[in-house]
Amino acid sequence: MSNSTQYFRFPGTFEMHRGGVLEQPVIAYETWGELNSNRDNAILIFTGLSPSAHATSSPEDPSAGWWEEIVGPSRSIDTRKYFVVCVNSLGSCFGSTGPATDNPATGKPYGLQFPVLTLEDIAVAGKGVIDSLGIDSLYAVVGPSMGGMTALAFAAQYPALARSLVLISTATRSLPHAIALRSLQREMIRRDPAWLGGEYGLGPGPIAGMRLARKLGMITYRSGKEWEMRFGRERIPEERPAGDPFAVDFEIEAYLEHHAQKFTGQFDANCYLYLSRASDLFDLAEHGGSIGIALGRIETDRILIIGVRSDSLFNIDQQRELAAGFEAAGKPVSLIELDSIQGHDSFLVDMDRFRPVLSAFFAGDWAALAASRDSLRAS
Amino acid sequence: MSNSTQYFRFPGTFEMHRGGVLEQPVIAYETWGELNSNRDNAILIFTGLSPSAHATSSPEDPSAGWWEEIVGPSRSIDTRKYFVVCVNSLGSCFGSTGPATDNPATGKPYGLQFPVLTLEDIAVAGKGVIDSLGIDSLYAVVGPSMGGMTALAFAAQYPALARSLVLISTATRSLPHAIALRSLQREMIRRDPAWLGGEYGLGPGPIAGMRLARKLGMITYRSGKEWEMRFGRERIPEERPAGDPFAVDFEIEAYLEHHAQKFTGQFDANCYLYLSRASDLFDLAEHGGSIGIALGRIETDRILIIGVRSDSLFNIDQQRELAAGFEAAGKPVSLIELDSIQGHDSFLVDMDRFRPVLSAFFAGDWAALAASRDSLRAS
Numbered sequence: 001m002s003n004s005t006q007y008f009r010f011p012g013t014f015e016m017h018r019g020g021v022l023e024q025p026v027i028a029y030e031t032w033g034e035l036n037s038n039r040d041n042a043i044l045i046f047t048g049l050s051p052s053a054h055a056t057s058s059p060e061d062p063s064a065g066w067w068e069e070i071v072g073p074s075r076s077i078d079t080r081k082y083f084v085v086c087v088n089s090l091g092s093c094f095g096s097t098g099p100a101t102d103n104p105a106t107g108k109p110y111g112l113q114f115p116v117l118t119l120e121d122i123a124v125a126g127k128g129v130i131d132s133l134g135i136d137s138l139y140a141v142v143g144p145s146m147g148g149m150t151a152l153a154f155a156a157q158y159p160a161l162a163r164s165l166v167l168i169s170t171a172t173r174s175l176p177h178a179i180a181l182r183s184l185q186r187e188m189i190r191r192d193p194a195w196l197g198g199e200y201g202l203g204p205g206p207i208a209g210m211r212l213a214r215k216l217g218m219i220t221y222r223s224g225k226e227w228e229m230r231f232g233r234e235r236i237p238e239e240r241p242a243g244d245p246f247a248v249d250f251e252i253e254a255y256l257e258h259h260a261q262k263f264t265g266q267f268d269a270n271c272y273l274y275l276s277r278a279s280d281l282f283d284l285a286e287h288g289g290s291i292g293i294a295l296g297r298i299e300t301d302r303i304l305i306i307g308v309r310s311d312s313l314f315n316i317d318q319q320r321e322l323a324a325g326f327e328a329a330g331k332p333v334s335l336i337e338l339d340s341i342q343g344h345d346s347f348l349v350d351m352d353r354f355r356p357v358l359s360a361f362f363a364g365d366w367a368a369l370a371a372s373r374d375s376l377r378a379s
Numbered sequence: 380m381s382n383s384t385q386y387f388r389f390p391g392t393f394e395m396h397r398g399g400v401l402e403q404p405v406i407a408y409e410t411w412g413e414l415n416s417n418r419d420n421a422i423l424i425f426t427g428l429s430p431s432a433h434a435t436s437s438p439e440d441p442s443a444g445w446w447e448e449i450v451g452p453s454r455s456i457d458t459r460k461y462f463v464v465c466v467n468s469l470g471s472c473f474g475s476t477g478p479a480t481d482n483p484a485t486g487k488p489y490g491l492q493f494p495v496l497t498l499e500d501i502a503v504a505g506k507g508v509i510d511s512l513g514i515d516s517l518y519a520v521v522g523p524s525m526g527g528m529t530a531l532a533f534a535a536q537y538p539a540l541a542r543s544l545v546l547i548s549t550a551t552r553s554l555p556h557a558i559a560l561r562s563l564q565r566e567m568i569r570r571d572p573a574w575l576g577g578e579y580g581l582g583p584g585p586i587a588g589m590r591l592a593r594k595l596g597m598i599t600y601r602s603g604k605e606w607e608m609r610f611g612r613e614r615i616p617e618e619r620p621a622g623d624p625f626a627v628d629f630e631i632e633a634y635l636e637h638h639a640q641k642f643t644g645q646f647d648a649n650c651y652l653y654l655s656r657a658s659d660l661f662d663l664a665e666h667g668g669s670i671g672i673a674l675g676r677i678e679t680d681r682i683l684i685i686g687v688r689s690d691s692l693f694n695i696d697q698q699r700e701l702a703a704g705f706e707a708a709g710k711p712v713s714l715i716e717l718d719s720i721q722g723h724d725s726f727l728v729d730m731d732r733f734r735p736v737l738s739a740f741f742a743g744d745w746a747a748l749a750a751s752r753d754s755l756r757a758s
Contacts, residue, residue, distance in 0.1 A: 116624060176610045176631035177603030183632045184594050186625050191587045193572060208570045215563050216595070224556030224694065231555045233662060245495060246565050246652060250659070252555035253562045273625060280629070283612060312691070315603070 004030050004060035005053060005095050008132045010125075017124075018281075020115025023104050027125045028088040028095025029053045030061075032071065033079035035133065042133070043077060043140045043362075044126055044162070045086040046147035046154070049275050050267055052094035055086040069351045076358035082139060089150070090125035091117040091274045099198075099270035109270075112198040117274040119146070119282045123154035127161070137163065140362075144168035144347045145314065146275070149282045155298045156287035164302040166361065168347050169311050171318040172291045172325065173283040178313055181220050182276045185213035189269050198270055206269050211260040213272065218259050223310040223343035227252055291321075296329035303333040304361045304369075306347070306354070313344040334361075336373050383409050383439035384432060384474050387511045389504075396503075397660075399494025402483050406504045407467040407474025408432045409440075411450065412458035414512065421512070422456060422519045422741075423505055423541070424465040425526035425533070428654045429646060431473035434465040448730045455737035461518060468529070469504035470496040470653045478577075478649035488649075491577040496653040498525070498661045502533035506540075516542065519741075523547035523726045524693065525654070528661045534677045535666035543681040545740065547726050548690050550697040551670045551704065552662040557692055560599050561655045564592035568648050577649055584648050590639040592651065597638050602689040602722035606631055670700075675708035682712040683740050683748075685726070685733070692723040713740075715752050 005028050014022040030053045035042060045055055047066070056065035056072045056079075071077045071084055088096040091114070099114040106113075130138065141162040143151035148170025155165055174182075189195055192209030200206065234251040241247050248254050287294040303326050307319025316337060323335035338353045340346035347354055360368035384407050393401040409432045414421060424434055426445070435444035435451045435458075450456045450463055467475040470493070478493040485492075509517065520541040522530035527549025534544055553561075568574055571588030579585065613630040620626050627633050666673040682705050686698025695716060702714035717732045719725035726733055739747035 112622070112624060173612060175603060176606035176612070176629065177598070179612075179629050180594075180598050180606070180631050180635060183629070183635070184591065184598065187594070188567065188591055190625060191591065192570075212563065212567055212570065212591075215559075215566070219556070219559050219563065224554060224691075227555035227559070233552060233555070233558075243491070245491060246569060246656060250555065250558050250562070252559050256559055256562070277625060312603075 004058045006030065007095060008129045010128055014121075014125075016115040017118040017120040018116040022097060022115070025090060025097035025125070026095070026101075027090060027097070027129050029085055029129050030055065030058070031083065031085050031133075032056060032058055033081070033083045035083040035135070039135055040137050040139065041081065042083045042085060042130070042135045042138050043142060044130060044138050044154075045071075045084065046122065046126060046141070046143040046150040047086065047089060048145035048147050049272075049279065050263075052092075053086045053088040054094075055084070066348065069355065070358055076355050077142070077362050082362070085129060085133065087122075087126045087129055089122045089146075089275060091122065091271060091278065093268040093271040096125070098268070099274050100268040109201065111270055114270070114274060116281075117278045119150045119153040119278050120157060122150050122278070123157055126150070126154060127158060130161075137161065140164040140166055142166040142168075143170065145170060145344065146279050148314075149174075149279065149284075152284050152294075153282065153287075155300065156284060156294055159297050160299045162300055164304070164361075165298070165300050166304045166306075166358070167322065168306045169308055169314045169319070169344055170322070171314050172295075172322055173285065174280050175318070179280045181216065181313070182280055185216050186273050186276055188212040188216070189273060195269060198273075200269070207264050210264045210267070210269055210272070214260045214263040215256045218256055220313045221343060221345040223312065223341055225310060226341045226343065229341070231255065291325050292328060295322075295325045295331065298326075298329075298331070300331065303331055304357075305333060305335045306338065306357060307335065308338050308340045308343065308346045308350075310339075310341050311344045311346070334369055334373055336369075383437045385409065386474060387508045389507055393500075393504075395494040396497040396499040397495040401476060401494070404469060404476035404504070405474070405480075406469060406476070406508050408508050409434065409437070409465050410512075411435060411437055411463045412461055414462040414514070418514055419516050419518065420460065421462045421464060421509070421514045421517050422521060423509060423517050423533075424450075424463065425501065425505060425520070425522040425529035426465065426468060427524035427526050428651075428658065429642075431471075432465045432467040433473075434463070445727065448734065449737055455734050456521070456741050461741070464508060464512065466501075466505045466508055468501045468525075468654060470501065470650060470657065472647040472650040475504070477647070478653050479647040488580065490649055493649070493653060495660075496657045498529045498532040498657050499536060501529050501657070502536055505529070505533060506537060509540075516540065519543040519545055521545040521547075522549065524549060524723065525658050527693075528553075528658065528663075531663050531673075532661065534679065535663060535673050538676050539678045541679055543683070543740075544677070544679050545683045545685075545737070546701065547685045548687055548693045548698070548723055549701070550693050551674075551701055552664065553659050554697070558659045560595065560692070561659055564595050565652050565655055567591040567595070568652060574648060577652075579648065586643050589643045589646070589648055589651070593639045593642040594635045597635055599692045600722060600724040602691065602720055604689060605720045605722065608720070610634065670704050671707060674701075674704045674710065677705075677708075677710070679710065682710055683736075684712060684714045685717065685736060686714065687717050687719045687722065687725045687729075689718075689720050690723045690725070713748055713752055715748075 051066040148167040189209035192206035195206035326333040340350035430445040470477040527546040568588035571585035574585035705712040719729035
C-alpha cells in the first residue's frame with residue numbers, strides 16, 4: 001500500500017452475495033483528478049485478479065501503476081478531465097479486507113473462514129466507495145479481464161448508475177476451459193504441503209504452489225505467437241547445473257521463472273484462491289434468468305467492448321457474444337477487435353493498439369472510434 | 380504388458396544421441412498381420428508420449444488398444460494387407476528400457492542416471508526392432524503427436540527406409556508455448572516432495588505432481604469449444620463437502636479429476652519427465668542445418684500430413700509449415716486440415732474424420748484422398 005491509498009470502511013455488516021457476512025470490511029482505493037461540481041465526471045475501474053488499486057502514478061506515489069500509460073493527465077483516461085477511482089477488490093490483499101485480513105471475531109486471519117466470494121460482492125464493495133465519495137452517477141465503469149466481469153456484475157446490480165461501460169477481454173460467464181485452468185491453479189496451491197489447509201498463518205505459505213500457479217497464469221495470459229517471436233528456441237547462456245537434467249534451459253523457461261519469482265511473496269495464496277474461484281462462479285445469466293435479459297436491463301448510454309484475437313483465456317468469441325447480446329437488447333455498443341499478439345495480457349502491454357481506442361472513447365470522439373473499429377476490423 | 384508384447388534386446392552398447400550409453404536396452408513392441416514374401420508391406424507406428432505398444436487388440440490380447448478403430452482387419456490401417464509394428468518408446472515404462480528400468484551397473488532403477496533421451500534415440504530403437512524382423516523397406520512410418528516428431532527423426536536418420544510418411548498433429552520442432560507447458564508439467568512433478576529428487580524407488584512416487592501434470596495435459600490435449608459443448612457450466616450432482624470451499628464443483632473439474640486418477644499409477648514419473656523433455660529438445664533443423672535441408676533429404680514417395688484446426692499444442696500453422704517445407708523440397712505431400720473440435724487428441728477420438736482420410740491413404744486411393752482434402756478444405 002502506498003501513500004496514495006485511501007480506505008473506506010463499511011459502517012456495519014456487509015452481507016455476502018452467497019451467504020455469510022463481514023463486519024465492517026475495508027476497501028482500499030486510489031483516486032486521480034478532481035470530482036467536478038456536478039459530481040458526474042467519475043470513472044470507476046475494477047481490476048483483474050492480481051493488481052492493486054494503484055492504476056497509475058501520482059505525486060503521492062510516483063511509482064508506475066499497472067495501467068500507467070492509459071490513466072493520467074493527457075492520457076487515454078485523462079485525469080485532467082475525469083475523476084478516476086480504482087478499487088482493490090474485496091477479497092484481495094492490497095489493503096482491502098480478504099482472507100489474509102484478521103477476522104475480528106477471532107483476531108486471526110480469516111483464511112478459509114472467509115465467506116464465499118463473488119464478483120457481485122466486489123462490485124457492491126466498489127459501490128460503497130463511490131457512495132462514500134458522494135457520487136451517484138458515474139461517467140463510466142471500466143474493467144479488463146476479471147474486472148470486466150465485475151463491471152458487468154456492477155451494472156447488473158446498479159443498472160442506472162453508470163452512463164457508459166468499457167469491457168475489455170472479459171466475459172458474461174466463465175467457460176469450462178478457463179474454469180479448468182483456474183481450478184488447476186488452485187489445486188497446485190492447495191496441494192503444496194506448505195499451504196497447511198489454508199492455515200499457513202505468518203509462515204512463508206505455499207510458495208512452490210504459487211510459483212506453479214503463476215507460471216500457468218503467464219502461459220494462459222500471453223500467446224504462443226508472441227513467444228515464438230520473442231524466444232523461439234533460444235537457450236539461456238548460463239551453464240546448466242550438473243546432475244539436474246531438468247534445469248532451466250530454454251529462454252521461455254527462464255522467462256516464466258522470472259515472473260513466478262516476482263509474483264510469489266507479493267500475493268497472498270488464500271486471496272488468490274478466493275478471487276480465482278469468484279471468477280469461475282460468475283454467470284451474468286443469474287441476474288434475470290438469461291444473459292439476454294441481464295444485458296437488456298442495463299441502462300447505459302454507450303458500451304465499448306475491446307477483444308483481442310490472440311486471447312485464449314477470454315476468447316474473441318466471448319467478446320462477440322457480449323457485443324451481440326447488447327446489440328440484441330437494443331443497446332449502443334461498439335466492438336473493437338484487436339490483432340495484438342500478447343493474448344489476454346494485451347491490455348497491459350500493447351499500448352499502441354489500446355491507447356487510440358480508449359482515447360477516442362473517453363474523448364467522446366465517436367467518429368474516431370468508428371473509424372478505428374472499421375480499420376481494425378478490416379485489418 | 381500383455382501376452383501380445385514382444386521384446387527386442389539390442390545385442391551390445393546403445394549409444395545415445397546426446398551422449399551416454401545403455402547396455403543392451405530392450406524395446407517392447409507388438410505386431411499385427413503378416414509380413415509378405417517381399418518383406419515390404421510393413422508399417423511402423425511411433426506413439427505419442429504416453430501409450431504403450433498396444434495400438435489395437437489381437438487374439439493374444441483382446442483388450443482395446445489406443446488406436447483400436449484405426450488399426451485392424453478391414454480398418455484404415457488394414458492388418459490383412461499390412462504387417463503393422465508398434466513400438467513402445469525407448470525411455471517409456473511399458474516394457475521398453477527407461478528410467479524406471481534397473482540399471483545393470485547398479486541393480487537399481489536408472490532414475491536420473493538415465494542419459495538424456497531424444498526422439499532420435501527412440502527412432503533408432505524402432506529401427507533396431509525393424510532390423511530384427513528382417514525388414515529393410517517400410518511401406519510407411521506413422522506417428523501422431525510426439526510419434527510424428529519421432530517419425531521425422533526416423534526419416535532424418537534413415538532417409539530411404541520408409542516409402543511413405545504419415546504425420547499427424549505434429550511438428551518439425553517444439554515451440555515455446557508447448558515447451559512452457561511441458562516444462563511446467565515437469566516442475567509440478569519435481570516439486571512434489573514424494574518425487575525425492577527422482578529416487579522415489581518402489582514407493583508410490585509423486586502422485587500429486589503426476590495428477591497435476593495429467594490435468595494440465597488434458598487441458599492442452601482437448602479444446603475449449605469441445606468442453607463448452609460437453610460440459611458448459613454444469614455442476615456435479617453430489618453435495619460438496621462442508622468446510623472445503625474449493626472442492627470439485629463443476630462437471631469439468633470432475634472430468635479432469637477422473638482422468639488424473641486413471642493416469643496416476645499407470646505411468647512412471649521419471650519416464651514421463653524424460654519423454655516430455657525429449658519432445659522439447661526435438662528440432663529437425665539439427666539434421667542438416669535447417670528444416671528445409673532436413674526435409675529435402677528425406678526420400679519418400681508420398682507424405683500425408685493431418686492437422687486439426689482446434690489443436691492448441693501442435694497448432695495448424697505447424698502442420699502447414701511442415702507441408703510447405705516438403706512441398707518446397709519437391710516432395711509429394713498431401714495436407715489434410717480437419718475441423719475436429721477435440722483439439723490435439725482428435726486422432727484418438729474423432730474417428731469419423733480420421734478414418735476416411737487414413738483409409739484412403741492406406742488403400743492407395745489418391746483420388747479419394749484428394750477429394751477428402753478438397754471437401755475438408757472447403758468445409
